[in-house]
Amino acid sequence: MAHGDITHIDIPVGDTQAARTFYSGLFGWDIAEVPGFEGYPxxxxxxxxxxxxxxxxxxxxxxxxxxxxxxxxxxxxxQVSSLGGKVLMGKSQISPTSWWAIFEDLDGNQLGLYEGVTSAE
Structure with missing residues (x-):
């Protein structure tokens, strides 16, 4: 993916198993836990x-x-800061080759940033 592409969407859930059943049934999504990311299907x-x-x-x-x-x-x-946004979470490591961060825009919307490559193998 290229700079500016939406690469991932997190959905907050209270009951992971119920959410897995709901979203796989509703949209046909393949939902699985990846080794190293247990508890986060x-x-x-x-x-x-x-x-x-x-x-x-x-x-x-x-x-x-x-x-x-x-x-x-x-x-x-x-750039977020210089344009008037707010950094909510600075750069944090996901894996040895990938990082994430969270910011808030001018209207209070939270977005995440992703840099790198995450291997699911």
Whole structure:
């Protein structure tokens, strides 16, 4: 994917098994846990391009969050701040080759950033 592409969508859920049954039945999503990401089942749409995760719901995560791929999280977070947005979570490692961050736009919408490559093998 390229800089600016939406690469992942997290959906907050309270009951992971019920959510798996609901979304696989409703949309035909393939939902599975990936080794190393236990407790965070990931979904893939039938087009084999769209995907995301069923993330545990908590007080700070109550609505779906899209993640945008960027060339540099550090540069993008600097732009977020200079354009009036707010960094909610700085760059954090997912794997040795991938990172994420969260920011809030001018209207209070939360979006995630993704940089790198995550191997599911």
């Amino acid at each position: 990931m979904w893939r749409a039938p087009n084999q391009i769209s995907g995301g995760g069923l993330a545990p719901r908590d007080a700070s995560f109550t609505t779906p969050r899209s993640y945008v791929e960027v060339d540099s999280i550090d540069d993008t977070l600097a």
